[in-house]
Amino acid sequence: MKFVPFLMLATCISVSANAQQQPSTESTENQAVEPELRAQPTAKQWLLRLSDSLRKLNFDTSFVVVRNNRAEPYRWVHGIAEGRELELISSLNGPRKEAIRVDNTVSYFESNQQPYSVNTDSISGPIPRAFTSDIEVISLSYDLVEVGKSRILGRPAQLIRMVSKDKQRFGYWIWLDIESGLLLKAAIINNEGELLEQIQFTHLTISEQSNEMLGQLLEAELPETHQSSPEVPKAEFKWQVNWLPEGFEMLESNQHFVDPINLPVDFILFNDGLVDVSVYVSATDEAPRKSTISQTGATVLLTQIREGYEITVVGKVPSQTADAIADSITFN
Amino acid sequence: MSNKISESVSAFLDSQEAEGLSIDDLKQDQQLTDTWGRYHMIGDVMRGETGQYIMPDLANDIAVAIAAEPTVLAPQPKPSMGATVKAKVIQLVKPAGQFAIAASAAGLMVLGVQQANMVEQEPLVPSQVFQPIPFGGVADPVSYNYEPASISEQKQALIKRQQKLQAILLDHQKQIKLQASKAAAEEQQDTPEN
Structure with a gap:
């Protein structure tokens, strides 16, 4: 007879556990939808809503990134706890790769290097940062078009296309949850309409309360902020880039060593609000060589050698664009 | 042994209440225990459940064998040591557990057989789509070696x-x-x- 009270106790615990879980499985169906969104919102309004939802909702979701016949699964959790914004993106296969964010501090944990933190308001990972940043900047270079409705992840979704105005960059198609405004699917499409890369969500839970696991981030000790000691910022280069698609601006220029081959490079990073393009220039004694292109998903890597320098252009842009950028470089 | 007591044992055997006889009495009294064992044996033989060999002293043999076994003196673990080791394990495991992620629905998404082996490759190695450096210019090998x-x-x-x-x-x-x-x-x- 001794086990009977224990059984009852166990039942009590499981019942209370269920009771605790209940609010988290509840979706935000009854959350008030802003009135102007009811009347055919524009693509820009949809993107504003996406950015807003990504910042404010408590969600727990999984997705896979599909490129070159390969799928990489991730989990993504976001929530607000004690007035602080918490976020975690974690790759589920292979070596551990994790990024956590507490307000404006993002920490990266990767298996092959020391963890480090960066002061920024968004995680750089498989989800384009642009989705949580300024939509106005994107609309300078891309036409935003609301296309149609479809069913993604078992939910009604709105398709928005971001079409490059000058055909110098790839197009983005994104499917947004009509109910919450969150991302359900994203695809990168080239000018021929071919699919290069896509992000497909496989699970989405929106809850009233932030995930308990995220709450633990508040107590976690974050790694130190990255010190940019080996880099010489704002270096004077012996070369310049003379052409870029309109809308690209320089985010960073420095000289540093590329790990693990210890290659000294001049480096410039450009961004158009959605896409990052890096230009590397390093001295070489190899013979001149015309452009060589490698591509993984939407990421293009172009190298050429001329005048004793190896030029490398990396980014999610069409190879013609990367080639034009590389060709435009002149040496003093 | 009186018939009455034998009857009681018999009644006990048939799962009936026996007057003035408890299981403890049965265990205490060697004679009663023997009777008890014998009655069972009779029942077994009558039902044909004894198998090929009857070994009435099997229990005794086992008891003797157990008594003859050397006593193993296992050292008691020091309780303090056990406690600290445990605490450390918890500390190490907890941070990992915080971010540990259950296999999710993502894993269920089947995207092709070849991916199973390929997802392990990290990081992405770009595949060459355009290779302008010719391998040519070298004569085809004449011999295998x-x-x-x-x-x-x-x-x-x-x-x-x-x-x-x-x-x-x-x-x-x-x-x-x-x-x-x-x-x-x-x-x-x-x-x-x-």
Whole structure:
């Protein structure tokens, strides 16, 4: 007879556990939808809503990134706890790769290097940062078009296309949850309409309360902020880039060593609000060589050698664009 | 032994209540125990459940064998040591557990057989789609063992270039990550340390 009270106790615990879980499985169906969104919102309004939802909702979701016949699964959790914004993106296969964010501090944990933190308001990972940043900047270079409705992840979704105005960059198609405004699917499409890369969500839970696991981030000790000691910022280069698609601006220029081959490079990073393009220039004694292109998903890597320098252009842009950028470089 | 007691044992055997006889009495009295055993044996034989051999002293034999076994003196673990080891394990496991992620629905998404082996490869190695450097210019090998030195040199150069490309690709991703957003950096300057 001794086990009977224990059984009852166990039942009590499981019942209370269920009771605790209940609010988290509840979706935000009854959350008030802003009135102007009811009347055919524009693509820009949809993107504003996406950015807003990504910042404010408590969600727990999984997705896979599909490129070159390969799928990489991730989990993504976001929530607000004690007035602080918490976020975690974690790759589920292979070596551990994790990024956590507490307000404006993002920490990266990767298996092959020391963890480090960066002061920024968004995680750089498989989800384009642009989705949580300024939509106005994107609309300078891309036409935003609301296309149609479809069913993604078992939910009604709105398709928005971001079409490059000058055909110098790839197009983005994104499917947004009509109910919450969150991302359900994203695809990168080239000018021929071919699919290069896509992000497909496989699970989405929106809850009233932030995930308990995220709450633990508040107590976690974050790694130190990255010190940019080996880099010489704002270096004077012996070369310049003379052409870029309109809308690209320089985010960073420095000289540093590329790990693990210890290659000294001049480096410039450009961004158009959605896409990052890096230009590397390093001295070489190899013979001149015309452009060589490698591509993984939407990421293009172009190298050429001329005048004793190896030029490398990396980014999610069409190879013609990367080639034009590389060709435009002149040496003093 | 009186018939009455024998009857009681018999009644007990049939799961009936026996007057003035308890299981404890039965265990205490060697004679009663023997009777009890014998009655069972009779029942077993009548039902044909004894098998081929009857070993009435099996229990005794086992008891003797157990008594003859050497006593193993196992050292008691020191309780204090056990406690500290346990505490450490919890500390180590907990941070990992915080971010440990259950296999999710993502895993269920079947995207093709070949991916099962390929997802392990990290990081992404770009696949060459355009290779303008010709392998040609070298005569086709005449014998099976013949391999011109220049081919292996070219191969090595190619591997080296692949490594370089991969390093640059990783550096590109890292540099993007290192970009502190202006808004966040300004905010950080306003409030240097909390």
